[in-house]
Amino acid sequence: MSVLVVGSMALDSVETPYGKVEDALGGSATFFSAAASQFTDVNVVAVVGDDFPHEQIQFLKDRNVNFDGLIEKPGKTFRWGGKYLFDLNQRETLFTHLNVFEDFNPELPDHYKQTPYLFLANIHPELQLKVLHQMERPQLVVMDTMNFWIEGTPEPLREVLKHVDILIINDSEARELSEETNLFTGAKKIQEMGPKTLVIKKGEHGAMMIDNETYFFAPAFPLKNLQDPTGAGDSFAGGFVGYLAKTNYLCQKNLRRAIIYGSTLASFCCEKFSLNRLEEINKDDIEKRYKQFLEMMKVG
Amino acid sequence: MSVLVVGSMALDSVETPYGKVEDALGGSATFFSAAASQFTDVNVVAVVGDDFPHEQIQFLKDRNVNFDGLIEKPGKTFRWGGKYLFDLNQRETLFTHLNVFEDFNPELPDHYKQTPYLFLANIHPELQLKVLHQMERPQLVVMDTMNFWIEGTPEPLREVLKHVDILIINDSEARELSEETNLFTGAKKIQEMGPKTLVIKKGEHGAMMIDNETYFFAPAFPLKNLQDPTGAGDSFAGGFVGYLAKTNYLCQKNLRRAIIYGSTLASFCCEKFSLNRLEEINKDDIEKRYKQFLEMMKVG
Numbered sequence: 001m002s003v004l005v006v007g008s009m010a011l012d013s014v015e016t017p018y019g020k021v022e023d024a025l026g027g028s029a030t031f032f033s034a035a036a037s038q039f040t041d042v043n044v045v046a047v048v049g050d051d052f053p054h055e056q057i058q059f060l061k062d063r064n065v066n067f068d069g070l071i072e073k074p075g076k077t078f079r080w081g082g083k084y085l086f087d088l089n090q091r092e093t094l095f096t097h098l099n100v101f102e103d104f105n106p107e108l109p110d111h112y113k114q115t116p117y118l119f120l121a122n123i124h125p126e127l128q129l130k131v132l133h134q135m136e137r138p139q140l141v142v143m144d145t146m147n148f149w150i151e152g153t154p155e156p157l158r159e160v161l162k163h164v165d166i167l168i169i170n171d172s173e174a175r176e177l178s179e180e181t182n183l184f185t186g187a188k189k190i191q192e193m194g195p196k197t198l199v200i201k202k203g204e205h206g207a208m209m210i211d212n213e214t215y216f217f218a219p220a221f222p223l224k225n226l227q228d229p230t231g232a233g234d235s236f237a238g239g240f241v242g243y244l245a246k247t248n249y250l251c252q253k254n255l256r257r258a259i260i261y262g263s264t265l266a267s268f269c270c271e272k273f274s275l276n277r278l279e280e281i282n283k284d285d286i287e288k289r290y291k292q293f294l295e296m297m298k299v300g
Numbered sequence: 301m302s303v304l305v306v307g308s309m310a311l312d313s314v315e316t317p318y319g320k321v322e323d324a325l326g327g328s329a330t331f332f333s334a335a336a337s338q339f340t341d342v343n344v345v346a347v348v349g350d351d352f353p354h355e356q357i358q359f360l361k362d363r364n365v366n367f368d369g370l371i372e373k374p375g376k377t378f379r380w381g382g383k384y385l386f387d388l389n390q391r392e393t394l395f396t397h398l399n400v401f402e403d404f405n406p407e408l409p410d411h412y413k414q415t416p417y418l419f420l421a422n423i424h425p426e427l428q429l430k431v432l433h434q435m436e437r438p439q440l441v442v443m444d445t446m447n448f449w450i451e452g453t454p455e456p457l458r459e460v461l462k463h464v465d466i467l468i469i470n471d472s473e474a475r476e477l478s479e480e481t482n483l484f485t486g487a488k489k490i491q492e493m494g495p496k497t498l499v500i501k502k503g504e505h506g507a508m509m510i511d512n513e514t515y516f517f518a519p520a521f522p523l524k525n526l527q528d529p530t531g532a533g534d535s536f537a538g539g540f541v542g543y544l545a546k547t548n549y550l551c552q553k554n555l556r557r558a559i560i561y562g563s564t565l566a567s568f569c570c571e572k573f574s575l576n577r578l579e580e581i582n583k584d585d586i587e588k589r590y591k592q593f594l595e596m597m598k599v600g
Contacts (some may be wrong), residue, residue, distance in 0.1 A: 124560045180525075184523070190562055205502060208519070208522075215596045216597075217596055219508070219517030222515050223482075224485050228480065253599075297599065
């Protein structure tokens with residue numbers, strides 16, 4: 001099955017203790033596509049400015065990522081600048097220039113509307129709703145969001161959540177959305193808002209999935225050569241949704257495998273700046289690391 | 301096999317968002333014994349004052365915890381006071397009154413000296429060394445420490461580490477001891493100091509074990525009714541070392557099982573204040589939760 005993603009395509013300026021890049025390829029839809037396209041076809045809905053370096057996404061086109069839904073507008077591409085502190089767990093946003101993204105009005109090409117798997121990346125919930133309304137009953141709706149929307153636009157966010165099967169957020173966002181400090185009590189409240197499955201990302205501490213009343217925990221990969229965590233969350237989502245779409249099987253066992261594929265892609269993402277590592281890796285690299293994950297979790 | 305623990309026995313005054321206790325039973329040796337005694341016999345080396353409520357440790361004596369190495373001195377028992385912030389991940393120490401613990405000079409009864417499994421709880425490394433020197437070649441030496449000794453007494457700490465097989469510390473302590481922000485790079489440096497196996501506790505994020513070059517990750521139990529995390533680390537150590545001593549088998553597979561038993565005991569510890577929950581539980585409770593852990597980690 002194929003996947004549709006709506007999100008940002010951006011140029012990121014990032015500094016970490018291991019180096020820095022300027023105007024490097026970034027954005028939630030870009031990272032997601034790079035990861036998901038290892039498993040299945042991806043349809044992208046996004047907007048860029050007339051300064052966008054299209055040649056840099058050629059590798060995605062070569063991997064069956066379809067950009068018919070990518071609109072180019074006069075003006076500048078969305079730019080984000082950030083700096084990571086010494087342990088890479090905390091980051092500081094230096095600037096956010098929405099540019100052409102400010103008036104983003106996602107319109108789906110007709111041949112996108114029946115895409116069975118939908119990923120709503122972390123954008124304004126009104127835009128997520130606009131995409132949802134143009135789709136013809138997707139089989140699975142997965143969504144990401146962030147504290148900015150939880151605080152700033154709670155009503156449309158609640159509306160989107162009603163249509164969502166799987167919500168992917170981080171632990172502090174889950175606490176904020178549920179207004180509960182206990183994640184597990186909070187999860188139940190979020191499930192009542194719509195998504196019966198929650199995937200809670202915890203950065204270096206891995207990810208957990210709460211599916212109805214069932215818990216699953218997966219570690220993050222022990223990386224000695226972590227360079228830049230930007231895009232790790234979207235790469236996780238890409239691996240997770242991409243694997244689900246490829247296998248088209250939503251039982252608990254397969255959801256767990258998808259979490260490990262998500263964690264696998266997130267770990268590769270962090271090994272180099274921008275999409276550099278995601279561009280390099282192939283299916284063998286992914287399978288090898290997937291198996292390493294299983295080894296690290298096995299109790300004999 | 302039996303286990304010897306040297307550590308503190310204390311009276312704790314603790315406040316969490318769920319309640320508060322004053323002068324409640326606490327201390328590293330106490331929590332450790334309560335957990336380890338679910339698996340095997342425990343010999344305790346500790347000191348208390350003449351105000352110590354011995355009747356409160358009767359349940360430990362009933363479980364084959366031997367207190368021949370517990371010295372009672374004139375004066376007050378070690379007292380600690382702490383307050384946990386709203387999410388229970390951070391705590392503030394309100395007071396530490398060492399009292400009789402200040403002049404603690406551990407002396408092992410002769411029948412303790414051949415105990416095959418040794419746990420050096422988090423006390424001054426000079427005291428840990430004194431115990432080590434009195435032992436007759438223990439089969440396994442496991443040690444805990446904290447930032448206070450890492451910063452304050454680095455030399456005796458390094459000396460103890462040379463004799464240690466397994467070091468149990470938390471993630472920030474591992475970073476501090478190794479002077480590395482990357483845990484995995486840091487782990488290698490710590491292994492070079494002595495302990496070939498590191499167990500790194502991460503609170504609500506579980507625990508990881510690095511055994512030579514092999515990584516293992518275990519989650520923390522998803523507790524909705526967390527009341528007081530005091531003693532969780534020592535309960536973890538008690539479950540971990542207790543299970544190893546009971547099975548007397550140090551292969552990777554068994555170490556992993558021991559980590560899950562440690563996590564199991566730590567999770568029970570947090571469900572009530574002081575040792576109240578550790579006192580209640582029985583082997584069936586432990587086995588049931590152990591199996592729940594395995595279910596939450598299984599990838600089909």
